[in-house]
Amino acid sequence: MPIKNYEGNTFVAYLDICGFKALMRSEQKAWTALDKLYTYGYQALKQFKNQAKIEGVFVSDCGILFVRKPCIDNTLTSPETALHPLLSVIRAINRNMLNNDFMLTTSIAYGPFKYQKRIEFVGIEKNPIYGNAYVSAYFDCENGLPKIQPGQCRLIKGSFPEGYDMESLNNGQFSGLLREKPGDAKHYYFYWMRNYPEEIDTFEEIYQDAYNLKYQGMLKALKGC
Numbered sequence: 001m002p003i004k005n006y007e008g009n010t011f012v013a014y015l016d017i018c019g020f021k022a023l024m025r026s027e028q029k030a031w032t033a034l035d036k037l038y039t040y041g042y043q044a045l046k047q048f049k050n051q052a053k054i055e056g057v058f059v060s061d062c063g064i065l066f067v068r069k070p071c072i073d074n075t076l077t078s079p080e081t082a083l084h085p086l087l088s089v090i091r092a093i094n095r096n097m098l099n100n101d102f103m104l105t106t107s108i109a110y111g112p113f114k115y116q117k118r119i120e121f122v123g124i125e126k127n128p129i130y131g132n133a134y135v136s137a138y139f140d141c142e143n144g145l146p147k148i149q150p151g152q153c154r155l156i157k158g159s160f161p162e163g164y165d166m167e168s169l170n171n172g173q174f175s176g177l178l179r180e181k182p183g184d185a186k187h188y189y190f191y192w193m194r195n196y197p198e199e200i201d202t203f204e205e206i207y208q209d210a211y212n213l214k215y216q217g218m219l220k221a222l223k224g225c
Contacts, residue, residue, distance in 0.1 A: 007114040010070045012133035014141050015106040016062035018150040036100050044092035052085040080172040091192035106153035109136035110160050154187040
């Protein structure tokens with residue numbers, strides 16, 4: 001069913017396939033990655049269609065998801081009503097992609113967004129980047145600092161409305177799964193890959209060890225060992 005036009009302030013997520021350029025060296029791998037992203041994206045949107053009306057557009061190796069009904073009577077609803085269904089969709093897509101050995105990066109912003117047969121930038125004549133949810137999420141995912149790592153999903157603090165803080169975000173089904181990271185004052189991180197908050201510290205240690213081993217392998221190769 002076609003997506004109806006939309007214009008307003010809402011939550012927007014930009015996600016893309018990690019290492020897709022490298023995957024394109026093999027036509028079969030690239031097509032498989034795209035097929036899985038589109039299939040799991042459709043399944044997740046269908047599964048959570050009755051929660052806050054999450055909709056999405058998938059183009060090449062990326063997806064743009066948005067909340068069609070973040071407000072009731074022009075008043076922004078609670079994180080559990082407006083944002084958590086979007087996180088549910090993101091978690092479902094990421095977990096299914098991971099089961100097929102593909103990783104995504106995801107960035108979420110809040111602000112003006114317009115959909116009309118294609119993505120348009122609200123206020124492009126004056127300020128096409130700041131204050132625009134799609135552009136903010138896209139640039140954070142592509143060029144944000146610190147650089148987003150494979151598998152990470154993060155929320156841009158500065159774009160979020162008043163009342164959407166750590167305490168409010170960590171209510172309900174995602175209790176304890178959204179955290180700040182040392183050295184990063186700009187984002188909240190969503191640990192979709194864990195079921196319980198007490199698992200996060202161990203995950204971070206393992207992830208960091210794997211990240212460090214990558215560079216040790218590069219050093220070893222450069223030295224000819």
